[in-house]
Amino acid sequence: MGLQWVFFQAILAGSLVLAILQSWAASVSAQGQGFLSLNCGGTNTFTDKNGIVWVPDIPYIFTGSVSQVSASAQQEEPLKSLRFFPGSRKKNCYILPVTPYGTYLLRATFLYGNYNTLGKPPSFDIQFNGNYWSTVSISDANTRVYYELVLAPPANDISVCLAKSTPTDNPFISSLELRQLAPSMYPKVQENKALSLHLRMNFGSVSTDDIRYPSDPFDRIWSSDAPLVNNYIPLTTNRSVSPGITFDKPPSAVMMTARTTANSSLALGYSFSLSTLTLNYYVSFFFAEIATLAPTDARIFNIDLTNDINNASFFGPLNVQQEATAAFTSVEIYANHTSLQGPATFTFRPTSASTLGPIVNAAEIHLVFDSLTSGTDNTDVTALEALKSSFNLTSWTGDPCLPAPYTWDWLDCNNSSPPRVIALRLSNMNLSGTIPPSFSKMTALTDIWLDNNNISGTIPDLSALTNLRTLHLQNNSLTGSIPQSFSQLQHLQELFLQDNDLSGPVPTKLGSTPGLTFRFSGNPNLCLPDNTSCSSTVPLPPSPVGSTAGKKKSNISPVVIGVVIGAVALILIAAFVVFCVRRANVKALERQQIPLSPLSTANTGLMSHKDPPKQTQLYTFEEIRIATQNFQKKIGEGGFGPVYFGCLADGQEVAVKMLSSTSNQGKKEFFNEVDLLSRVHHKNLVSLIGYCYESKEQILVYEYMPNGTLRENLYGSMVSKRPLDWKTRLSIALNAAQGLEYLHTGCSPAIIHRDVKSNNILLNKKLMAKVADFGLSKLAPEEGATHISTMVKGTAGYLDPEYYITNQLTEKSDVYSFGVVLLEIICGRQPINPQLSRPELNLVEWARPFLQEGRIHDIADPALRQNYNTEAMWKVAEIAMMSAELHGVNRPTMNEVVNDLKEAIHLEKGTAAPISDANAASPFSANQAQVFPRPHRGPLDHSSDFASRENSVVEGR
Structure with a gap:
């Protein structure tokens, strides 16, 4: 009877969900496509007064309880109900379906309404896709607050999570809305960047009511500027105003009103309360001339910005009439990543040529979320989905590890990027089902507790879990x-x-x-193998009295138990003695000679070099600590860990790279780098001086490169100190190319770097470049082979697409990456620019159309001020684009790249003479070197042609 009742309830629940989904699908045509409006805690589908269809939130979340607000709240649906989340779970998440890379507006609304009769609104966090969004702060029971995002999710869903920030406050939510925007809107929103609404203002409105759908087809909420008005004059028109060429498409209803001043001697000023912290904001103003002007009238003004960290011109001069290409067509002015600190005042100040006061129709200010996380490691997420399905843990949604510390309650994650799952804590959770084979793909796991459940089936192959320390599977039903x-x-x-x-x-x-x-006791059908055979009918002893076994029975006598335990103990003691003796011998050898890494033994004798091997010093941790003055001066950070400045006892300056506890590299990469750099030596490769492998410490000691990385000198922290002129950049390119050429042709077998990028090219005192970071390097394929099949590793923006698609690594993969570096040297741009409007547009694809049209000067770094030989610039650009060809067979070798760069240097010098020393720090004499200051780039392109401004948004710098 009980089972039948459960089955009936399941059918009923399924029917309810199906009916809700069918009702929602039928209503899509009644509103904008891409609208999803969830009435949190509600049970009915309804259409509000604006024509928006609201549906229950049941299909989109598996947890939480529902309640109603108090009668005194007096709110219309959907704010009469809410969903709240009691209990200890750290976060509860909605999963909303989207189209990948579409642009969406996401809005979460909260009305406390004293639903729990406590009279005190709770405080909690709201998150999206593993990122912190905001802390929900509510002043009183009857005030509605909402938070809004614009984002372009890379996956087919968005997670919205309510998270406990204090143990006693239970999160809640009243409604959740998703609105798909037009593809061209908010062009700076990308996969790794989102905008959080600070304010959206409708200037000059005669009503205090908000404007939203259907007046705004995208259902943005435009608030009246009444609270900010300082006796400014409202303007209104009855004629529709087109959004024109504006990206963000303000609705006509908003643009039909405006504010101005009585005459041209008066400025128009608005103050906005912003964060007390210095943050980046995306500021947009919208203008349309809606008054009837005389032929001699002109409305021309500048926009000034004043706040705690800025006091400068924001934009201008702006002539709204001339900027508008047709009557009542609006103009959009915006600034990206403008640093503001509250309060900020924007002042619209007439110029001397203006006969009228300034005008403004609408404004939006968004906080910029830079560098959004891509989430927990995708392999782990896929494996967890299989585990959830098998163990019926489907109520756990959202990112499993992010944002820290809001992990799922039953797992632990490390701090690598992306984070990995390192522990599963699922003891005593009444789980049933089988352990999925994909379990073995969670290769960062160190601890697994699945004990005291009812898990069945066989134990899968877990040999890939090489970091595993603890595996508890006891008291289940495994076979x-x-x-x-x-x-x-x-x-x-x-x-x-x-x-x-x-x-x-x-x-x-x-x-x-x-x-x-x-x-392993308490498994009646297990047996110990003997010299002849092992039959499953020869049982093992049961668990000892007082253990958790209890449920198994056996007839084996205590004598057999004693024999087995004694035998195992003797084996363990013998093994321990052998281990200690071997460890003592290894320690003695370490003090006498340089140890080869465990990974290098298979290659001993295979590598030959043009230079004799150089001794690599073994240091103690205490020696490293003294050299770095207790790790006082940090000079960098990489995937391996932090890098510190040090000075050895003999006065030599060094860079000390320590393995971080959160590093995604480990013992394999450590010994790989020690092994390779102990064997390869070249003027354009960073030298390994020594290392420390003591207890848990893994430390590499390199020669110190005081001028930092090429990346820092192109568009980072070193630019203001020493901008690089074109001749120096050419020299650096040749140095780095020669280092890679040596790896490919000067070693036997050849070495593939596998992570060539501007951050791994370091500069010494004389600005000679050296290639660094060999942690991911691989020996090239043996003679007769064309490639190495290996797991794809490298850095986004530099990664060879052929290697990424095929997993087949060759020397041409390094050539592709170096081609990207050459483009960085030419353009002074990042390989994946965070300001590009299209996430798929990398530096190679951005530069290609310019070069095809012969526009070399349009891609050259403005810091060069065209102080370069155009032929030499073209030569380097050709090398870069040939190196970055899609198919490796079409790319040059590093030897060919070196020769072509030498030719480019000849062109720059205006000579055909060969360079006498291919390894020289610079082919230019000291008196030829020039330094050009990098020009200041303001927040806007002040081109008088708005079409040029539009192009600058699409291309971005």
Whole structure:
């Protein structure tokens, strides 16, 4: 009867959800396509007075309770109901369907309404796609507050999460709205950037009512400027105003009103309360001339910005009549990433040529969210989805690890980028189902607790979990044999398999693994192998009295138990003695000679060099600590970890790179770099002086490069100190190319760097460039082979697309990356510019059409001020584009790149003479070097042609 009742309830619930979805689908045509309006906590579908269809939130969230606001709140639907989230769960998430890379407006609304009769609105956080959005702050029970985003999600859904910021406050939400915007709107919103609304203002409105759908087809909420009015004159027209060429398409209803001053001697000023912190804002003003002007009238004005950190011209002069290409066509002025600090005052100040006061119709100010997270590692997310499905954990939604510390309650994550799942804590959760095979793809896992559940099926192959330390599977219903692959997990310390239904022989290696606590009692069909055979009918002893086993029975006598325990103990003791002796021998050898990494033994004798091997010093941690003065001066940060300045006892300055506890690199990359840099030596490769491998410390000691990275010198922190002129850039390009050429042709077998980028090209005192960071390097394919098949690694923007698609690595992958570096040197731009309006438009694709049209000067870094030989610039651009060809077979070799760069230097010098020293720091004499100051770039392109402004938005710098 109970089972039948559960089945009936499931059918009923499914029917309700289906009916809701059908009702919502039928209503889409009644409003803008891409609208989704959730009545949180509601049970009915309805259409509001504006024609917007609201649906219950049941299909989009699996958790929470529902309630009604108090009668005193006196709000219309959908604000009569709400969903709240009691309990200890850190966050509860909605999942909303979207089209990837579409531009969306997302709005969350909150009305407390004293639903819980406590009289005190709670405080909590709201998050989106693993990013912090805002802390919800509500002043009183009957005030509606809403938070709004504009974003372009890269996936087919958006997660909106309500998170506990204090243990006693339960989050709640009244409504959640999603509006799809036109593709051209808010062009600076990208996959890694979003806008959070600060204010949206309708100037000159005769009503205090908000303007929204259907007056605004995108359902933005435009508020009246009445609270900000300072005796300014309202203007109104009955004629429709077209949004014209504006990107953000203000609605006609908003543009039909405006504010102005009585005459041209008066300025128009508005103050906006902004954050007390220095943040980046996206500011937009909209203008349309809606008054009837005489032929001699002119409305020309500048816009000034005044706040705690700015006191300068924002834009101007602006002539609204001339800027508008047709009657009542609006003009949009905006600034991206403008640093503001509250309060900020924008003043519209007439020029001497103006006969009328300034005018403004509408405004938007958004806070810019830069560098949005791409979320938890996608491999882990996919594996977790399979695990959730198998164990019926589907109520857990949103990003599992982000934003920290709001992870799912039953897992732990590290701080790498992207974060990885390192522990699963699912003990005693009454789970049933099987362990999915994709479990093994969560390769960062160190600890797994699945004990005391009802998990069935066999144990999958977990040999890929090389970091695993703890695996607790006891007290389940697992069947099959114990995988032999467990013996391959070198870091495994606890393996608990007792009290299951496992069968077959116990792998003998597990009993002799040093440092492993292995428990397998309470599996009646397991057996210990003997010299002849091992039958599943030869049982093992049960768990000892007082253990958690309880549920298994066995007839084996205590004598057998003693024999088994004694044998295992002797094996473990013997293994421990062997381990200690071997460790002592290794330590003795470390003090006498330079150890080769474990990874290098297979290649011993394979590598030959034109230079003799150079000794690499082994340092103690105490020596490193003293050299860095207790790690006092941090000079950088990479995927491996922080880098510190140090000075050795002999006075040599060094860069000390430490493995971070949150690093996504590890022992393999560490020894790979030690091994390679102990064997390869070239003037254009950063030298490894020594290393430290002590306890948990992994430290690399390099020669110090005081002028930082090429990236810093092109568009980073070093630019203001030492802008690079064109001749210096050419020299750096040749230096770096020669370093890569040596890796490809001067070593046997060749070495593929695999992470060539401007951040891995360092500059010494004389600005000679050296290639660094060999942690991801690979030996090139053996003779007769065309490539190496390997997991794709590298840096976005530099990654060879052919390697990314095929997983086949060749030397031409380095050539592609170096082609991108050459474009950086020419353009002074990032490989993936955060200001580009199209997320798929990288530096190569951005530059190509300019070069095809012969517009070399349009892509050259303005800091060069065209102080370069055009032929030499063209030569480098050709090298860059040939190197960045889609197919590796069409790219040059590094040897060809070096020769072509030498030719470019000849062109720059105006000579055909060969360079005598290919490894020289600079082919130019000191008196030829020139330094040009980088011009200040303001927040706007002040071109008089608005079409040019539009192009600057699309292309971005």
